[in-house]
Amino acid sequence: MIKPLLIEIGVEELPAIPFLKELPTIEKQWLDILEKKCFGVCV
């Protein structure tokens, strides 16, 4: 069975420059966790 999933992490004013530096790896980070937990492998 599938359902929509929403996760919101509320933070206090993210500083733009360090955040933008890390931005390209953020999605990969979540993908790796999904794979490790057997929620499907993204091709």
Place this chain on the structure above:
Amino acid sequence: MACAFEFYYTPRRLVLWHESFPTEQGEKEEEFFGAPLSVALKDGAPTPAALGFAKKCGVEFSEIATAMKDGKEVLYYKRTIAPQSSKPLLKEMIEQFIKGLNFGKSMRWGFLEESFIRPIRWFGCMLGDEHVPFSLFGVESTPFSYPHRTISYEPFAYMFAGDYFERLAQRGVVLYPSKREEIILNAFKAIEAKEGVSIEIDAALLAEVVAITEYPTALIGSFEERFLRLPPEVIITSMKENQRYFPVFKEGKLTNRFIVVSNAISDDYDLIVRGNEKVLRARLSDALFFLDNDLKKGLCYEGLKDITYLDGLGSLMDKTEREKAIALYLSEQYQERLIAEHSRLNEQSLNALMEKSVLYAKSDLLSEMVYEFTELQGLMGYYYAKEAGEDELFALALKEQYLPNSEESALPSTLFSAIVALAYKLDSLIALFSINKIPTGNKDPYALRRAVNGIVKIVLEQGIAFDISKDLKALAQGYKAFDFALLESFFLERMYQFFDVNPSIISAVISSGERDIVRLSLKIQALATMVQDDGFKEMFSTFKRVANIIKNMDMNQTLSINPALFENAYETALFDAFTAVNAKNYESFEAHLDALFALKPHIDAFFDNVMVNAENPELRANRQNLIASIYTAFKSIADIKEITL
């Protein structure tokens, strides 16, 4: 597919959204490998190691199987883990996600041990219409979120995952970064059309502004025209770096207007504009004060002796003196062209101007403006030199001495400036090698790899002769003795990053002994073009054979060929063809390589009809020398035996 998800961000929230997420994880298999059978069993009975392995797997020894691993039969156990419900797994996944993010610096808050880039204030996690409760970083997850700050500080509830987006949008938050960027760019267009101006869009600044707003509104403000007396770069730097404002131009000239992207939701945006104008006015007043003070003092370099460059390398004045020696060495090398390009200069005045340029090159580091805006180093020297009525070449050299300063950066526009820029980079490189500050692995704190790239770019752009071995060695004489081979190989290693070609081509050209940067580049390009040709692989096999035949020969001996010893027409034909190729002068390395590769039919015929390793030693040496001569001719461009296709 579970992995299909979206990631959104604003300055106050990171959001992961799966339109379809499984309520149960997939089946999972775990494999365990234990000791080899020789260790696991003794007289057919399990040893303590084997029993320990079974215990680790949580089963009786009788359930343990064997498998082959690294050529040995070892204990093996595989178990299938029944799928678990997703809900309880989400806490661990979110925790791993947050802890896996590395923003460089992080902070701690409250009494927590954990840290993150900024304090975490709330969590929301909704699977379908079910709230997923957990506690992380001292915060309980709730089915609540927070609106835009201007709207309210009170949380609002949402009923199910998809409901969040609509409710958030109603409360003043544009969640999608792409949408915020679109809003900003559309507003820019509207301002440009209305005001008849153009807004300079710096992509990095735009990304920053998108990242710091939840509800962006672009506004136009202005500052007093008297500030336009400041160099445009000062105004732009002050606006961008300090305030994240976008500069506004009219007919290519900077105007006294600016664009600020506000995050506020307001009934009175004029108030916001006035506030920003006030802040900018203070900034520009400071800059004008620095400018006037600096102009009063004028450029002077004496203070450089009080600034330490690096431990072991003296002061900035010492660096300047070393750069001066390099610049004068290079200036002498390229003197003819320098004087031809600047006919008002003679040998004496050229040297005097070069010396002066290097002496004053770092003098703007002592100015108040560069102290405040370090990124304006060089540029302020240029403006101050111009104000003082100095020679344009001198002023330009001050401005361009740090170029190239990024991957896409412009290069020095004149050979004169190029020499000053080379002197700066060459000194940094040689001086740091001389005190053993050599980059290792991916650590390069003094950006010496970038310095080498800069040197190569400048030399190629200017098309000047610069020999990595000869010139670098001559310059290194002025420094504390060090292992020069390390510096030369560091320089040559950069060639593999610099040229986007088959690395074996670069090895082949380096092995030819070529060390002049321009000639290295031309040879690499000529060979790379040839290698890309469809028929090259087949043609190349012949020349690989040439290289293989002579691989055990002493190539330092004289390769004398006696045509009187030729026994058949194939030897003569190859010799004649090769002699003709060798007799010519070639306008390019491509043409020379073409002529050498055109020997292929003669070489093939020679190999088919002539026994190179003849019994008669005189005949054998004569034939080997003919083949070795062809190989040597190639080696004047590249060592063909290094090439792999």
